[in-house]
């Protein structure tokens with residue numbers, strides 16, 4: 001039995017990495033998926049996801065930092081699937097630098113995409129979810145937002161803010177059966193961590209109980225749980241998928 005049969009989902013930042021793994025798993029579990037990304041390669045990723053799963057997958061190019069793009073994507077999803085059951089706010093980026101050298105532009109960019117982007121997309125899908133009196137919103141935070149990380153003041157603040165946004169939305173939307181949770185990954189093998197200095201990566205791995213990096217699929221399984229009926233009594237929570245990096 002497929003766990004998301006008949007559901008419609010939007011996954012942001014889905015052209016590659018963790019977002020692509022989430023979109024692929026959702027589609028294999030029977031959901032129609034709109035893959036949203038600022039990278040034009042999202043169309044190709046959507047075509048591949050559709051081919052691999054047999055489910056409908058649409059690519060949409062846009063930025064989560066633009067309310068107009070988020071609203072257009074929500075409208076396309078409604079036109080094609082008739083509803084929006086699940087939103088995964090996964091799009092994110094880093095601009096790591098020590099505080100003294102961090103520019104205001106790098107602060108604003110990271111906060112605009114990682115935190116404001118989740119707020120804007122949540123607003124864009126909310127009308128449909130409120131009308132349906134059901135929905136799932138899953139925000140992809142980070143262990144950095146729970147513990148802080150040197151060189152990531154902007155990123156840690158955005159992910160800590162995303163956890164607070166998750167809890168505020170959970171409180172505000174529970175009465176309409178809209179469940180809002182966060183997943184906080186540790187070190188996962190993607191292009192984002194590929195760009196990290198080797199030394200920073202091994203320092204983090206030394207602190208991790210499992211002593212290895214996770215894979216995008218490990219995060220996707222946790223997101224699937226929060227999107228499925230299995231988690232119907234879970235809201236306002238932060239699920240760590242971090243190999244024991246933070247307890």
Ligand SMILES: NC(=O)c1ccc[n+]([C@@H]2O[C@H](COP(=O)([O-])OP(=O)(O)OC[C@H]3O[C@@H](n4cnc5c(N)ncnc54)[C@H](O)[C@@H]3O)[C@@H](O)[C@H]2O)c1
Pocket residue numbers: 012013014015016017018019036037038039062063064065090091092093113117140141142143184185186187188189190191192193
């Ligand atoms: N990789 C890790 O170790 C790790 C750890 C903790 C949290 N995360 C979080 O997981 C999420 C996915 O990370 P990833 O490792 O797959 O990164 P990634 O860089 O491989 O993928 C991120 C995707 O987001 C897209 N994106 C960036 N800005 C966007 C915007 N303005 N609008 C739409 N799309 C945009 C990118 O084009 C890209 O396809 C991010 O929120 C990241 O902060 C990752």
